[in-house]
Amino acid sequence: MRDEEYFAIKERAARRFMKIPHVTAVGIGSKEKDGKPTGEIVIKVYVSKKKPAREVPADELIPPEFEGLPTDVVEMGELKPDAPIPGVPDPGSTSTLTDSSRERPLKGGIQISTESKGGAYGTLGCFLVDKNDSTAVYALTNHHVIAKDGKMSLSRRVEQPNSNTFTTADSIGLVAGGGDDSTRDAAIVRLAPQMQWLAEIKGIGVVKGMHTITVAEAGTGTYQVKKRGARTQLTGGTISSIMTSVGGVSNGIIITANPDPANPGTLMFFSAPGDSGSVYLNNNDEVVGLHFSGWHSAPLSSNYGKSGGMPIADVLRRFREVERIDLEVATAASLNSTQTVAYPAGAPNMAGADIETDSDHGYYRPLTGGSQILAAPMLGHMNTTTLGCMVKVTTEPDAAYALTCYRGVSANGTIPPTAETKIGQPDNEESCSGCCTNTFGKFSKGSANADRNAAIVKMDDGMKWLAEVLQIGYIKGIHTVTPAEVSSGTYQVRKRGAQSRLTGGVITAVGGVHGTLPAGVNANAMLIRPNPNPSRPGDDISFSHFGDRGAVVVNEDDKVVGLLYDEIEIPSGSSGRILYGVATPIQIVIDQFNSVDSVQITVATATQVDDVQTASNSSMVAVADNAGSTVFRPQPQASPVIFLPTREAAPVGVGAYARLKQDLSLSGTGRMIAAVWKKHQEEISHLIETNRRVATVWHRSGGPAILQALVRVFYTPSARVPQQINGEPLSDCIDRSNSIFNKYGSESLRRDLTLLKQALPDIAGMTYREILKLFEENAGVPELVKQA
Incomplete structure (x- = not known):
């Protein structure tokens, strides 16, 4: 039987068995007898406590086989994330093993922590390299290691090792992407430019590649893996099952810790809190998985502690699909082959299709520099520009403004903005009720001519920003580039634009300061040559594209030097x-x-990350904190987070919103959906924002992807709701989300969700x-409609 056939049977088994109380996971692996593998491939059903058949209700008994495959019931509790952990060790735990040493060059298996997380830490697993840009080197870890309160910020630094107070000297780079699904x-x-690193795992050696574990290998029950975590350091175990439905994931790898020959019968653990983010390697030193959870409660029988991860191939595939980064595991031929991170390269040429799929159309709240904006009445990604950074007006200490380029908010000068021109992020969609708006402010001042191209947008009252x-x-401030810095030919700068994202380059000339400017640019212009990309020699390369206009140019000290x-x-x-990028020196802009x-x-400026500020305009009426949320997504978060992947459609707009309400009103089912949303929108959003368990299940069940799919079918007549989300039936994804809201929601929410x-x-x-x-044909709609 092919692996794909085994996996399909497992999926059907999981849909059936995971509904049974006390079943914690279902996967493919080897049958165990007296705690030892037999080598027979089975459906492994994990339960929190194994009981004699006579004590189990008939409808909860696991059959001896499923679709021709034998089953094997194994005891295992609920897997829980292994990081973060408190900075103070737990008494009686393995915390005495914790490795908090500073490692330079960097290597895998060491302790890392994220800025503003207060001493919680995890593990740097291994390194990944962008196949299309060798200047981009990444450290791999877990989303829950770098996220704060479940939210990910692309402005947050990561340090090595962990300290209760973030130390700039220990910063190794910035969060660049990820997800929890x-x-x-x-x-x-x-990794930051000039950071040195090794394609090694501490205590293990060089990484030699990656490997996908097969059913045959898992079925032996003896397939050995090892990991090096910051908490328990080097441990070994065997693959208990693969493609396991457990802890919100559908592709889990379950590992049983190896026994200690010197102390037979002693309970052993493969991992502990703090090891999250470590990678699993096989005996060939190939990465096979990314660790994320473990079972740390004492077992109810004499089995060994189990841990859970996910296949490395699936992890890399998701980065390719969502972040649009094609990554590979970094390898080395020998020990101590130190490598140094280069400065960021320029961007490749981007055609129309690339702009649609590869640009960052994400929704960011609080507002953050480097994100996409669009002025009314323009439509479409081809008319977007970039929000550079935030500025203050000295006579309005509580107000806030966004700095960008004038041509970006005026359709390249063809539609001059007025004081009533609304600007939105990532676009200018808004509903007639005001509950579903992306608009964040209105054009205030600016113009474009032979010496100038700049504009400021005054933020709406109550708008949160960073x-x-x-x-x-x-x-951290501004800087005026000096003649000596330009003449050096090595003065490095960066920009983050909505179209080509992060790029780096060198300032080669500044009008009136040093160097010669080409014809066709302003006399005060700053020229930035893109850094080369060693992975694509001879290709076209750019510091920026037209959708990046409005971005600020920043030096290595995180000070603004120009406006692109x-x-x-x-x-x-x-x-x-x-x-070349063309910018105006920031002091001239001011x-x-x-x-x-x-x-x-x-x-x-700011002195720390996540310093959320709120625009206040005394002449305007205060706006509630949930302003800017949309009918199809949670309320704005406390740190920058992309609610919708870059491939997703825009939220429902003003005319479309009215049409949606009208369409739903034509059937009992439609009216019920509208009533449930109206009644419980605030509670659902609050649960997703504040309850980590709800947020985890919501994201892992494909909640955002389901909403995105519904938005897409609304806008596109030919589009269809997908049969599966992340490889799972749509109905199963909806059921899991429904279950978590039922568990933590109010009595009223639970009742209405059951009826719905x-x-x-x-x-x-x-x-x-x-x-x-189908809604119109659906009879027997429950009583909720009459109460709404």
């Missing part, structure tokens, strides 16, 4: 085209607002019109 609990940290730039961090407004090709004699618009502005589940038909595979027709 049904196939991964993973995150990547982009003095940060995505993938760069919090802004254009790009220009300068012949170089190489085989590929080189597009001076022009003073001289032209009589407005004194300063660049907003009874009334809601299966819509998998249907178009929007087919769904509405």
